[in-house]
Amino acid sequence: xxxxxxxxxxxxxxxxxxxxxxxxxxxxxxxxxxxxxxxxxxxxxxxxxxxxxxxxxxxxxxxxxxxxxxxxxxxxxxxxxxxxxxxxxxxxxxxxxxxxxxxxxxxxxxxxxxxxxxxxxxxxxxxxxxxxxxxxxxxxx
Amino acid sequence: xxxxxxxxxxxxxxxxxxxxxxxxxxxxxxxxxxxxxxxxxxxxxxxxxxxxxxxxxxxxxxxxxxxxxxxxxxxxxxxxxxxxxxxxxxxxxxxxxxxxxxxxxxxxxxxxxxxxxxxxxxxxxxxxxxxxxxxxxxxxx
Amino acid sequence: xxxxxxxxxxxxxxxxxxxxxxxxxxxxxxxxxxxxxxxxxxxxxxxxxxxxxxxxxxxxxxxxxxxxxxxxxxxxxxxxxxxxxxxxxxxxxxxxxxxxxxxxxxxxxxxxxxxxxxxxxxxxxxxxxxxxxxxxxxxxx
Amino acid sequence: xxxxxxxxxxxxxxxxxxxxxxxxxxxxxxxxxxxxxxxxxxxxxxxxxxxxxxxxxxxxxxxxxxxxxxxxxxxxxxxxxxxxxxxxxxxxxxxxxxxxxxxxxxxxxxxxxxxxxxxxxxxxxxxxxxxxxxxxxxxxx
Amino acid sequence: xxxxxxxxxxxxxxxxxxxxxxxxxxxxxxxxxxxxxxxxxxxxxxxxxxxxxxxxxxxxxxxxxxxxxxxxxxxxxxxxxxxxxxxxxxxxxxxxxxxxxxxxxxxxxxxxxxxxxxxxxxxxxxxxxxxxxxxxxxxxx
Amino acid sequence: xxxxxxxxxxxxxxxxxxxxxxxxxxxxxxxxxxxxxxxxxxxxxxxxxxxxxxxxxxxxxxxxxxxxxxxxxxxxxxxxxxxxxxxxxxxxxxxxxxxxxxxxxxxxxxxxxxxxxxxxxxxxxxxxxxxxxxxxxxxxx
Numbered sequence: 001x002x003x004x005x006x007x008x009x010x011x012x013x014x015x016x017x018x019x020x021x022x023x024x025x026x027x028x029x030x031x032x033x034x035x036x037x038x039x040x041x042x043x044x045x046x047x048x049x050x051x052x053x054x055x056x057x058x059x060x061x062x063x064x065x066x067x068x069x070x071x072x073x074x075x076x077x078x079x080x081x082x083x084x085x086x087x088x089x090x091x092x093x094x095x096x097x098x099x100x101x102x103x104x105x106x107x108x109x110x111x112x113x114x115x116x117x118x119x120x121x122x123x124x125x126x127x128x129x130x131x132x133x134x135x136x137x138x139x140x141x
Numbered sequence: 142x143x144x145x146x147x148x149x150x151x152x153x154x155x156x157x158x159x160x161x162x163x164x165x166x167x168x169x170x171x172x173x174x175x176x177x178x179x180x181x182x183x184x185x186x187x188x189x190x191x192x193x194x195x196x197x198x199x200x201x202x203x204x205x206x207x208x209x210x211x212x213x214x215x216x217x218x219x220x221x222x223x224x225x226x227x228x229x230x231x232x233x234x235x236x237x238x239x240x241x242x243x244x245x246x247x248x249x250x251x252x253x254x255x256x257x258x259x260x261x262x263x264x265x266x267x268x269x270x271x272x273x274x275x276x277x278x279x280x281x282x
Numbered sequence: 283x284x285x286x287x288x289x290x291x292x293x294x295x296x297x298x299x300x301x302x303x304x305x306x307x308x309x310x311x312x313x314x315x316x317x318x319x320x321x322x323x324x325x326x327x328x329x330x331x332x333x334x335x336x337x338x339x340x341x342x343x344x345x346x347x348x349x350x351x352x353x354x355x356x357x358x359x360x361x362x363x364x365x366x367x368x369x370x371x372x373x374x375x376x377x378x379x380x381x382x383x384x385x386x387x388x389x390x391x392x393x394x395x396x397x398x399x400x401x402x403x404x405x406x407x408x409x410x411x412x413x414x415x416x417x418x419x420x421x422x423x
Numbered sequence: 424x425x426x427x428x429x430x431x432x433x434x435x436x437x438x439x440x441x442x443x444x445x446x447x448x449x450x451x452x453x454x455x456x457x458x459x460x461x462x463x464x465x466x467x468x469x470x471x472x473x474x475x476x477x478x479x480x481x482x483x484x485x486x487x488x489x490x491x492x493x494x495x496x497x498x499x500x501x502x503x504x505x506x507x508x509x510x511x512x513x514x515x516x517x518x519x520x521x522x523x524x525x526x527x528x529x530x531x532x533x534x535x536x537x538x539x540x541x542x543x544x545x546x547x548x549x550x551x552x553x554x555x556x557x558x559x560x561x562x563x564x
Numbered sequence: 565x566x567x568x569x570x571x572x573x574x575x576x577x578x579x580x581x582x583x584x585x586x587x588x589x590x591x592x593x594x595x596x597x598x599x600x601x602x603x604x605x606x607x608x609x610x611x612x613x614x615x616x617x618x619x620x621x622x623x624x625x626x627x628x629x630x631x632x633x634x635x636x637x638x639x640x641x642x643x644x645x646x647x648x649x650x651x652x653x654x655x656x657x658x659x660x661x662x663x664x665x666x667x668x669x670x671x672x673x674x675x676x677x678x679x680x681x682x683x684x685x686x687x688x689x690x691x692x693x694x695x696x697x698x699x700x701x702x703x704x705x
Numbered sequence: 706x707x708x709x710x711x712x713x714x715x716x717x718x719x720x721x722x723x724x725x726x727x728x729x730x731x732x733x734x735x736x737x738x739x740x741x742x743x744x745x746x747x748x749x750x751x752x753x754x755x756x757x758x759x760x761x762x763x764x765x766x767x768x769x770x771x772x773x774x775x776x777x778x779x780x781x782x783x784x785x786x787x788x789x790x791x792x793x794x795x796x797x798x799x800x801x802x803x804x805x806x807x808x809x810x811x812x813x814x815x816x817x818x819x820x821x822x823x824x825x826x827x828x829x830x831x832x833x834x835x836x837x838x839x840x841x842x843x844x845x846x
Contacts, residue, residue, distance in 0.1 A: 002261040031269075033254070036261040040524035043531075047254065050751070054243075054250045061243045065206050069213045069244060073251035073538075075401045076217030078501045078642045081258040082251070083401060084269040101604035102195075102202045103210060104401050108611075109195045110214035110223070111393040113174070113188065115637075117222040119357045119365060119386050120143040120177040128172075128225040181383035187614070214397075216542045219360045219783045224542060242745035245542050249752075252534040256778075260498045260506060260527050284684040313692075315677070318684040322806035328473070329677065336666075336673045343666045347629050351667060354633045355674035355820075358640030360783045363681040364674070366692040384618075384625045385633060391618045392637035392646070395597070395611065399645040402566040402600040410595075410648040425825040454833075456818070459825040463665035470818065477807075477814045484807045488770050492808060495774045496679075496815035499781030501642045504822040505815070507833040525759075525766045526774060532759045533778035533787070536738070536752065540786040543707040543741040551736075551789040639824045647824060668824050675816040683780045683788060683809050 005038035014038045017048050024052060031085060064093045072107050146179035155179045158189050165193060172226060205234045213248050286317035296320045299330050306334060313367060346375045354389050428461035437461045440471050447475060454508060487516045495530050569602035578602045581612050588616060595649060628657045636671050709740035719743045722753050729757060736790060769798045777812050 007018055007030065017038075018030050037044040055066055067090035074082035090100070148159055148171065158179075159171050178185040196207055208231040215223035231241070289300055289312065299320075300312050319326040337348055349372040356364035372382070430441055430453065440461075441453050460467040478489055490513040497505035513523070571582055571594065581602075582594050601608040619630055631654040638646035654664070712723055712735065722743075723735050742749040760771055772795040779787035795805070 002263070004264075031266045032263045033258055033261075036263045037257065039520065040528075043257075043524055043528055046755070047257070050250055051254070054246050059243045060237060060240045061209075061247070065209070066243075066247050068202075068206070068210055069247045070251045071401070072210045072213040073217050073248055074255055075397055076214050077252065077255040077259075078400055079255035079259050080403070081263045081265055082255050083403065084265050087401075088269045096201060097603065099201050101607055102200045102207075104398060105195050105604075105607055106202070106207050106210045107214055107401065108394040108397045109191055110211045111218065111397040112390040113192070114215055114218040114220035114223050115357055115390045115393040116178065116184075116188070116386060117174055118218075118220050118360055119353070119369075119389065120174075121362070121365065122143070122173045122177045122222045123145075124222055124225045125172045128229045180379065181387075184383055184387055191610070212542070216538055219541055221544070224544065228542075238744065242748055245539055246745075246748055246751075248542065249535040249538045252538040253531040256498055256531045256534040257527055259501055260494070260510075260530065262503070262506065284686070286687075313689045314686045315681055315684075318686045319680065321802065322810075325680075325806055325810055329680070332469070332673055333677070336669050341666045342660060342663050343632075343670070347632070348666075348670050350625075350629070351632055351636045351670045352674045354636040355640050355671055356678055358637050359675065359678040359682075361678035361682050363686045363688055364678050366688050370692045378624060381624045384623045384630075387618050388625070388630050388633045389637055391614055392634045393641065395615070396638055396641040396643035396646050398601065398607075398611070399597055400641075400643050402597075404566070404596045404600045404645045405568075406645055406648050407595045410652045425827070427828075454830045455827045456822055456825075459827045460821065462661065463669075466665055466669055466821075470821070473814055474818070477810050482807045483801060483804045484773075484811070488773070489807075489811050491766075491770070492773055492777045492811045493815045495777040496781050496812055497819055499778050500816065500819040500823075502819035502823050504827045504829055505819050507829050511833045519765060522765050525764045525771075528759045529766070529771050529774045530778055532755055533775045534782065536756070537779055537782040537784035537787050539742065539748075539752070540738055541782075541784050543738075545707070545737045545741045545786045546709075547786055547789050548736045551793045635824070639820055642823055644826070647826065651824075668821060671824065672817040672820045675820040676813040679780055679813045679816040680809055682783055683776070683792075683812065685785070685788065 002036045002039060004032055004035035006035065010038060011041065013041045014044060017041075017044050020052075021048060024056065033081065033085065064090060064095060067093055068095070068099075068103050071103065072110075075104075075107055076111070143177045143180060145173055145176035147176065151179060152182065154182045155185060158182075158185050161193075162189060165197065174222065174226065205231060205236060208234055209236070209240075209244050212244065213251075216245075216248055217252070284318045284321060286314055287320035288317065292320060293323065295323050296326060299323075299326050302334075303330060306338065315363065315367065346372060346377060349375055350377070350381075350385050353385065354392075357386075357389055358393070425459045425462060427455055427458035429458065433461060434464065436464045437467060440464075440467050443475075444471060447479065456504065456508065487513060487518060490516055491518070491522075491526050494526065495533075498527075498530055499534070566600045566603060568596055568599035570599065574602060575605065577605045578608060581605075581608050584616075585612060588620065597645065597649065628654060628659060631657055632659070632663075632667050635667065636674075639668075639671055640675070707741045707744060709737055710743035711740065715743060716746065718746045719749060722746075722749050725757075726753060729761065738786065738790065769795060769800060772798055773800070773804075773808050776808065777815075780809075780812055781816070 005014060007015060010018065018034065021030055021034060022028055034044065034048065037047055055070070056063065059066075061069075067086055070086045071083065071090060074086060087100070095103075146155060148156060151159065159175065162171055162175060163169055175185065175189065178188055196211070197204065200207075202210075208227055211227045212224065212231060215227060228241070236244075287296060289297060292300065300316065303312055303316060304310055316326065316330065319329055337352070338345065341348075343351075349368055352368045353365065353372060356368060369382070377385075428437060430438060433441060441457065444453055444457060445451055457467065457471065460470055478493070479486065482489075484492075490509055493509045494506065494513060497509060510523070518526075569578060571579060574582060582598065585594055585598060586592055598608065598612065601611055619634070620627065623630075625633075631650055634650045635647065635654060638650060651664070659667075710719060712720060715723065723739065726735055726739060727733055739749065739753065742752055760775070761768065764771075766774075772791055775791045776788065776795060779791060792805070800808075
């Protein structure tokens with residue numbers, strides 16, 4: 001229902017985001033999610049900036065693992081577009097068919113045990129409530 | 142609401158599962174989820190067998206990554222017990238505070254973009270629909 | 283956070299609903315859900331009228347089965363209050379511990395297979411799409 | 424899968440609801456949701472009566488705002504039909520493209536922060552638990 | 565996106581499951597869910613074994629009721645494939661159009677009251693928290 | 706489980722965000738969500754910047770309406786903390802008890818009709834799929 005904004009009909013501010021997406025991903029293809037978001041440039045800019053930083057920026061979690069986590073959430077939220085696009089991304093980043101099958105096995109099992117403990121209203125074990133100690137953060141000598 | 146079955150009040154078949162949980166995890170502690178499931182021994186046996194295999198068995202996804210995926214699903218399904226127990230497991234398996242923060246950043250961003258593409262009804266790009274080629278599986282010469 | 287309206291502080295219109303709940307359920311107890319809804323009498327009246335009709339009225343599905351279906355939905359929607367109140371209702375209506383365990387086994391398995399087919403985007407088999415034939419309804423000769 | 428009941432094949436009781444929908448909305452079009460509900464006249468009557476009252480009846484929330492709230496819930500519940508039909512209704516009631524973009528920005532952000540506070544298990548601040556004072560309601564001098 | 569494994573291209577271990585599905589259901593048709601799961605034989609075997617036991621095995625809940633519970637969960641989880649396949653199964657097992665309408669009336673009402681009590685944060689009534697008494701289980705004299 | 710970072714133990718970068726929250730909201734109170742996010746300063750900064758802009762920045766949707774939309778999503782995602790904090794915010798911004806009751810009536814009804822149309826798989830009416838026309842955006846003469 002939301003129209004898709006193609007590059008040639010896009011405003012300069014939208015084109016700037018499209019150019020950054022293509023440069024960052026080293027591709028000349030802009031997928032539909034961005035063309036839909038382009039109907040509201042501030043949302044396009046805000047969303048791309050976060051996706052670029054969180055999914056592709058430096059960090060301690062491997063980018064393929066980030067995709068697997070993204071797929072797990074998208075399955076749980078039942079986002080058709082997201083499942084398709086990020087499963088494709090994960091395979092593009094080297095996910096094997098075996099890893100994909102194991103990812104879904106974990107997701108499926110988590111769904112089942114989520115349902116069971118929600119139904120049973122299992123009381124949380126005290127040790128799971130213990131906080132990791134929290135020390136004041138110093139950022140100077 | 143569901144009563145918790147302690148070891149000393151458990152039937153031999155339930156004790157056998159408790160013994161395997163303790164041996165497998167090298168602990169003498171049985172967490173409440175199992176004590177709740179023990180009200181129905183077949184469910185306890187079936188669930189433990191799958192958790193043992195899928196979360197702890199051999200595979201191509203690192204056990205800590207499996208925990209991160211499990212946490213992501215549990216947050217999306219809002220399973221209080223599961224979030225607590227598996228966040229504790231992930232920290233026990235070496236997840237750093239930085240990795241935990243990055244995990245939640247991916248989960249939070251996935252939630253947001255899941256909502257946006259669901260609302261926009263973004264059409265799926267054709268290349269995301271292409272099947273990975275499927276060849277007949279042979280398991281003999 | 284929502285205040286609970288007790289009988290003695292309730293308006294006549296709210297008391298009329300409370301009286302009908304107690305008469306219908308042959309009890310002198312009003313559970314908290316109704317006391318919360320009583321903050322908005324039209325919502326109280328509308329909700330009680332539907333609950334009374336759908337859960338307790340005449341029909342072709344056994345009242346205990348209706349409770350089991352209600353529990354299944356409440357687990358999936360993670361409604362803490364609803365899970366507690368309707369699990370109690372189901373036991374009050376004769377649900378056995380074995381039936382409860384089997385109910386949760388079906389719910390847990392449905393969760394898992396829901397996740398798997400959502401992730402796989404399994405194409406729907408043509409015969410599942412066939413409509414049950416639809417004939418004009420006549421209610422006179 | 425559910426057959427759609429067209430006006431000319433509908434029973435008098437169903438036609439009466441269709442007539443009221445068309446009169447209320449000043450249109451000669453009945454959308455598919457009603458034609459599906461018409462397979463069970465009591466459900467059709469019950470549902471239409473509530474939609475007519477809650478979405479279109481007198482109240483202190485502007486009808487366009489009610490549609491925005493409805494869209495927010497439908498996105499969260501991932502109801503494809505509901506998102507399409509109520510987004511169309513909202514635009515028909517005057518929602519601008521800017522308002523639509525802002526609505527989705529709020530929905531997307533709520534999704535993200537919902538996930539974060541669910542994952543963190545943030546303790547509820549005491550002042551958020553304080554009840555609005557609850558005085559006995561009097562409806563006579 | 566996931567390829568479907570047809571019988572003639574399946575490995576012996578997959579064919580063994582297909583053969584058991586056809587024998588158990590007395591049909592020569594394998595629906596797509598299994599053909600998708602067949603991409604990972606261990607998942608196919610594990611899932612079929614549980615579905616066969618939980619949905620079709622001996623138990624105290626009528627198989628048609630199990631299907632109704634399955635449909636309720638699938639609607640709540642919004643699993644398109646599952647809703648279609650199990651609604652078809654329920655009708656095949658004798659669900660009448662009236663029972664189907666009543667099933668959906670319970671599901672719809674549960675959704676509404678789930679939302680209301682979640683929003684109100686209704687405190688759980690003490691008697692709903694009382695545990696069914698839990699006696700040690702003995703399985704020998 | 707996540708420790709809360711108090712102002713006096715916070716790093717300068719965290720204090721800068723706390724100061725902006727207090728200045729923006731004209732309060733000397735920092736609610737727990739921010740103290741939890743403060744464990745990861747980049748997440749705290751990113752989240753506050755967006756909340757400040759989307760919930761409190763200039764726009765065409767009234768700030769109270771934004772809170773109502775936020776509550777609707779939080780109920781659907783079952784975020785306990787979010788429901789409490791934003792219901793409090795909405796009352797602080799002038800929501801009346803009548804508006805609150807009407808908000809929940811819309812949310813509850815949306816939940817019910819979401820479930821019904823998801824279960825029925827109601828086909829989307831063609832006119833709901835029509836795109837609002839999409840003209841090239843010009844931002845220069």
